[in-house]
Amino acid sequence: MKETEKRGKKLVYISEDLLDKVALISKQRGESTVRFIEDLLAQALRIDRLGFAYREIADLLEMVHVQRVLGSSFVPLDVMNSICERNGRDESMLKEWYDSGRTYGIYIRDKYDDPIQILETMLRVMRWDLNEVEARRDGERVVFRCVSTSLSKDGAEWLARFLEGAMDGIGYQKEGGEVMKGLALLSFRKRAS
């Protein structure tokens, strides 16, 4: 504490509205506003050092929550890839991925206002071997683009089936797409209710 006090202090600008809201939270928690703000800044810096964007953290934590609720586990990617290499095209295996996606889709459709955005974040969290995940929206149409330099053709098929299942659960039907080594590009249209 003494060491902190010895450190220099500086003034910085902030939006008045935001500062008032943060000050209110610190008061509700019984903490000094200055200390509370410094803690926030320190946490933001640590999160940045870990390679995450502070703005995405709430989504990321929501995903962890979804994974826990639905009963997920961290599994070795090498074993996953080995199974995929040996049994990737097995129809029963593909069906498992579709069904699993559907379970996620139904859950996030019922729980979140924007399930597409949640699914996009979820794919980032679940499949760390994906370099890019993007959901492009155009009215009733959504195009998912997943890119990975390490994704095999069969791995991309698994991912595509999972995505199809998830979008089906959310209420979209597949229109078309392209699945190849390193890329899954799928287009969906909202089902008429």
Next chain:
Amino acid sequence: MGGERRKTFVAREDLLEEMSIMAKSKGKTLYETVNETFESALAFNSLGLNPKDALKDCGKLKSLQERGYVLCLENLWSDINTIAFMHSKEKSMEAWYAAGRWLAMRLKSSTPGSISGSGSLSGSARLQLEDLREELASTIWNLAELSVEEKGEEARVTLISPRLSKELSELVSTFLSGAFEASGYEAVEKSVRTGNIRHLYRYRKSASGGSGGL
């Protein structure tokens, strides 16, 4: 943004300097970055999230990412392993054994002084069982019981998880065998039942498994 009212607040200079560097690296101003941080904190608060817990969870996610794990629904994981197991028990066990071996070698090689000048693992490098226990505990969320106990030259591991299928129990058991055997242990006793794995190992002085695992 132009009409937005601004206020000043006072904070530690070192923190603000670091924030300023972070802002520059992202092509933003300090004002924008600080505002974003505050907005996120408010979003956390409205969701009932604690930023400190968030930091812990992010650290864990990052660490698991770097250690080669991905998130998967347990049911799906169990089913795809069962299908693969039915197709080829031998190949499935081979993959899990190799994953266990890889884990042990990774943990052993992360111990200071474990790598000799020639780049191979030193003979005295020994798997820290607490590291193994922590790794298992952090990756399997629904463990009812996990213990890795060391007594002299013996190591006893107990893993109980009612959600593990018969096939997955056998595969996880093989994974543990891979980890222990690559670390110079030999199995004295192995018991595998659905959701219930118990192994007893004894440490061999001349540990093999130093090559090919990395």
